[in-house]
Amino acid sequence: MAIRSAVGPDWRLSLTSPAPEAPVALHSLDIPATVPGCVHTDLLAAGLLDDPYVGLGEQAQHWIGHSVWTWTTTFDLPPVAEPPGGLPAGGVRRELLFHGLDTVAEIRVNGQVVGSTANMHRTYAFDVTGLVRERDNELSVRFDTVYSYTDARIAGTGDMLRTYDEPFNLIRKMACNFGWDWGPTVVTAGIWKPVELLSWTGARVESVLPRIEVARVGQDGPATVTADVTVRRAPGSTGAPLSLSATVAGAAATVTVPAGATAASVTVDVPDARLWWPAGHGEQPLYDLRVELTAAGGADGGPAAADSWQRRVGFRTTELHTVPDQAGTPFELLVNGVHVQVRGVNWIPDDCFVAGLGRAEYAAALDHAVEADVNLVRVWAGGIYEKDEFYDLCDERGLLVWQDFLFACATYSEEEPLRGEVLAEARDNVTRLAPHPSLVLWNGNNENIWAHRDWGWQERLDPDRPWGLGYYTELLPAVVAELDPTRPYWAGSPYSGSPDLHPNDPQHGPSHIWDVWNEKDWTAYAAYRPRFVAEFGFQGPACWPTVRRAINDGPPVPFGPVADAHQKAERGTEKMARGVLPHFPDRRTDDPDTEMADWIYLAQLNQARGVKFGIDHMRAQWPRCSGTVVWQLNDCWPVTSWSAVDGDGHRKLLWYALRAAYRPRHTALSQAAGRRVLATLVNNGAGPWREPVSVQVHSVRGELLVDTPCTVDLLPGSALHLPVDLPPDAGHRTRAHVVTVRGADAVLARTLTAEDVDADLPAAGFTVSVLPRPEGGGVLVHVMAHTLLRDLVLQADRLDDDAEVDDQMITLLPGEDHVFAVRTSARADDPRWRHPLTVRCVNDIVKG
Structure with a gap:
């Protein structure tokens, strides 16, 4: 019998070794603590820390990451029945299970060290059988500063190259905790996931890996679920035969686990499985898969439960098609045999303090994606493997998940101790996430292969020292092949699929487009003909309530010390201002309220137009271009960034543009430089699109000049291109016209054929x-x-x-x-x- 009981809730936090900059008044700190949680949230709850999200509060808390902290609590042991007759006696085993420790921790029970950790991204179990007593066991978790750990790594194995000054690549901790070009430096410590006491006798289920096979791709009907189970037996025992059963969708199967065996597989035949589909392609039926480990010797002479495991699963197939063709290397995601046009967003941690994220917070954020017709969320490599609730919600909503392994914008040591941590972390998280049907792709890293090629790393690296490539091309694909063989793996984003090709070649595999924004206006998207775009975007400020809350040094204005502290991109505000000017006049005023209102409106509008222009251009290239993943859906704090939803959860104008651009039945109007206006209609819905439409041209004064009717008759996956006839004098740069595609009941698309500054717009009436x-x-x-x-x-x-x-x-x-x-x-x-x-x-x- 296995019993899992929560440890706590009466935790306390103390400041064990303060950094030199720590406030003297906090040197003897001892306050109530919340687990799961972190030092920042406990200090905030106690009123001892100014909000790092407001004003210049970030700058006043850097001492926290340079201090040593200790969490303490007491716990009692739950009673556990004697083992059933079919299991050998041997006493009750007691293990402390830590689902998430951030990051460099030493764990003591009743004064004895039971283990240490240096990885935020994995689960740890420590055997405390011989150390615990029936009541009042003392548990302490001391967190050393991560900088002491990374300094020791530099001294031992040398430093590694990275894009930011902080040592995020020397330790397995959330990289963006150390700051990013949209995030603050808030180096946390704490018990960020639950702590459990696991009490068991005889044997227990250690892990379950479900493998799902569908008999007929794309069709409901026969399927199988094979559960590969690892069994943990009590130490010093040869073990006894056990019974392993699995039930799912009303079907069941049972096998025997031979005496002493610690692994077994049980396969359940499901005759009438309903397929799980991405949003917009069908429904998302989910089935409870329950695995039970039993032994003879129950009270009635029948089997007695030893342990059980339960998760929801879905029946579907997923493939990644990357066979080279005449145009290059496609990157096509197939679910149930259907080529899905990816309408995606990149996801960063939804708060800097991830311990506080739960189902409600995840649901609110993911609903922004669902309501914008997004069908894929890429969990970016500089954050975390998200909590189970995140993936549960994606399963329920039909949101596909592209999951990065956590390597971003840096080189990584392939030596110990980091290599061992990477292997344990990968095995842990692949095992944890494998049951989720929403997860359709594992990706090795973010931008590291590209950076090695183009960012000057080759010249600065020791040619004999591995820099991380072995993780992406050997270790990680081997883990996925072993533990999750039905799901595809790709070495990196961007990556072209071969070391002989440039890793960010738009003609091969997933590419990132960042010269647009950093160097060029968004109209430059028109020059691209990519196969798949995994990152691109344009910045815009947060919404008015968020700006007003965060900028507290007077009436909010676009420029100033506090505004600059909430803009982390290098020359970000300058690039935004530069990006606005080709499209709108330079608007200046002495009234701070008007200045900020104009800035938010124009910069958000320019962001929205730019990203929609890019999506429209790439969707019009379907099926050659099989998807776009916009950078980014969300923010982790109030900041000016590339997000569609700001750090306080308010929808920027980009969110509305995403929804317009990501409709499954999509209409775009585009005009490349010197070319004819083109209307493109793409049907990525589940059924045919049949509708009478008309293409109209009006003057800016409202006179109807052209009205061309036609009929749309598009099967799923097909597109229609309609050249637009403008009046003969439309070539004059200041002669703007309004082009409209009208459907039976609504305007499908509308654009202006000139920049607003050149269009001779009338005064608004x-x-x-x-x-x-x-x-x-x-x-x-x-x-x-x-x-x-x-x-x-x-x-x-x-x-x-x-x-x-x-x-x-x-x-x-x-x-x-x-x-x-x-x-x-x-x-x-x-x-x-x-x-x-x-x-x-x-x-x-x-x-x-």
Whole structure:
């Protein structure tokens, strides 16, 4: 019998060895602690730390990562029944199971050292059988500073190259904890996942690896589930025969585990399995898989339970098609035999203090992805292997998961002790995550192979010293092949599939596009014809409530010490300002409120337009380009970044652009330099798309100049390209026209054929009326256009921090109207609904 009991909850935190910069008043600190948690959140809860997310608070807490901390608690032993008759006696085994320790820890029980750790990303079990007593056992976990550990690694095996000054690549800890170009340096310590006392007799289940096979690819019907089980037997025992059973989807099977054996497999035949599909392609049925280990000798003479394991699984196949073709090397993800057009986002840790993330926090963040028609989330290599709740939610929502192994933007030692930690970490997490049907790809690293080629690393590295490539091409693929053979593995992103090819060649495998943003305007996306894009993006500021909360040195303005502290990208604000100017006039004002409002509107709008332009261009190349993964969905704190949802959970204009660009039935209007306007309609939905459409051209004054009807009849996976006929004088650079693709019931796409600064836009003319929503909980804001209104935006968060608008960036022709549905506590009669900084459009900016 195995019993798992939580340890705690009465934990305390003490400052064992303060850094020189630590406040003197905290040197004798001893406060209540929360587990799971970390030092920062405990100090915040006790009122002893200013919020690192606000103002210059980040700079005042760096001493925390240079200090030594200790968590302590006491625990009692739960009673455990004698082993069943079929198992040998030998006493009760007691093990402490730590699901996550961050990071360099020494564990003591009743004053005796039972183990030490140096890896945030794995589970540790320590046998304490001979050390514990029935009551009042003392447990302490002391965390040394990670810098002492990394200094010792440098002294022992030498330093390694990396993109940031902090030693994130010398220790198996969340890399972005040390700062990134969107994140603060908040070097945490603590027990970030639960602690359990495992009490057992005779034998227990140590691990289960389910392997799922579907008889007919892409069809419901017969399938098998094979559970490969590792059995832990009590030390000093030869063991006895055990019975291993598995049940799933109403089917069951049982095998015998011979005396002394510590591994066995049981296969269950499932006659009527329903397939699990990605969002937009079908449903996501999930089945409970239960594995039980039993022995003879129960109270009624039958079998007695020794231990059990249970997870949800789904039936599906996944393949990665990378066979070279005439155009290069494709990177095509097939689920149940269907080539899925990837509409993805990159995911970073959703908070700097990951211990506090649970199902509710993950659900709120992932729902942003689901509601934007995202179908894949890439868990990026500089963060963590997320908690089980994250993957459970992806299973339920049909979100595909691309999982990076945790190696990012650096070289890594392949010597001990790091190599042993990497191997243990990989085996631990592949085993933990293998049951999830949403997980469809393992990826070896982020940008390391590319960096070795292009970032000057080859010239600076000792040619005889391994730098990490062996992990990506040997160790990690071997672990996946052994433990998770039904799931594909790729060595890195970007990576072209061969050492003979440039790792970031857009014609081969997944590529990253970062010259756009760093060096070029977003219109340069038009020059790319990639096979798959795993990273690209453009920066934009956070939303108004988030900016107002974080920038606390006076009225928020785009530039200044606090604003700069919340912009981590090198010359990031300069690049944003430079990126705005080709498209909008240089808007200056002496009023701080107007200055910040204009900056948020224009910079967010430019970010949204740029990323949508890139997605539209790449989706129009389907199936040659099989997917895009935008950098990035979320933020971990209030910051100016590439995210679609800011650090406080507010949707930036980019989120609305993603939703428009990621519709399964997608219409894009594009005009490469010197070329004809082109309308492209792509059907990546589950069924055919049949609809009458018309392609219209209007002047900026609203006159209809061209109206061309046609019929869309597109099977899933097909595309239609429609050249747009502009009037003869449309070649003049200041002669802008409005191009619209209308469907049967809605505008499918609309664009302007010139930059706003060149378009001779009219002064905005419109009327606004506001009514309570009939169903309650908000208002309806009705805008009637009397002139062309370019990218109309309702900044409802100027009235209510938590206001949420259903749509944004609406371009209206004269005589058209739009109703914004707003979830808000603000009243309909609030006069601020009609304030010029609440209802915005580009016309106002251009006309000054």
